[in-house]
Amino acid sequence: MMAEITRNENNFIGYEYKDITVSRSMESVYADGYANFGWTLEDTSTPVQGVGSVTMKFKRDRKIRNKAELGRLQRQFESCAGQIESLEKAKTNGAMIAAFSIGLVGTAFMAGSVFSYLAGMLPLCIILAIPAFIGWILPYFCFLSIRRKKTDKVTPLIDQKYDEMYEVCEKANGLLAK
Structure with a gap:
């Protein structure tokens, strides 16, 4: 949401406002970056x-100077931050899917074991209970x-994105100083 106030003479400063919702883990990155x-x-x-x-x-x-270029760099920063969040989630997503799938198959075997016990087939009950x-x-x-392997694979990409984000912030900071 953006609201703008105009700048008049002398000491009056018009501000523009921006509200963003981010994950708590990225709060300090956005606070420092913005x-x-x-x-x-x-x-x-x-x-x-x-x-x-x-x-x-x-x-x-x-009335900040270089507003258009700062806006472009800010979008680049936000893109990098979004990619970092996606990569962080990717560390556990595949591992969770695999774990849930294996657990679901185990539950299906347990259901078969319970039904075979109820049907009076004790040997089949034991055979199905093991898996x-x-x-x-x-x-x-x-x-x-799986999470460890994925973390090892994704961590260099995350570090690369952080480096890219810091370069963007450095360029933006240089524009503010001009």
Whole structure:
């Protein structure tokens, strides 16, 4: 949401305002980064619908110099931050899907085991219970293994995006100083 106020003579400063909702883990990145685009953090609040997110309220001088270039760099910064958040989620998404799938198969075996017990087929009940318990124990270790591998693969990409984001902030800060 943006509202603009005009600048008059002498000491009056017109501000433009911006509210953004970001994940709590990226709050400090946005607070530090937006300062390089001329924004000043006014307030933070937790939105009603957003568990794990925070709404940040910024303002800046409406007559800031190099506004168009700062806007372009800010969009580039926001793109990098979004990609970082996606990469962070990617660390666990595949691992969770694999773990849930294995757990679901284990549960299906347990259901078969229970129904075979109820039908009076004790040997089949025992045979189906073995993969069921394995299917309930294995997901934890599978999750850890896949997450570790994915983290090792994604961490250099995240670091690369942070470096790109800091270069953008450095360029924007240089424009503010002019």
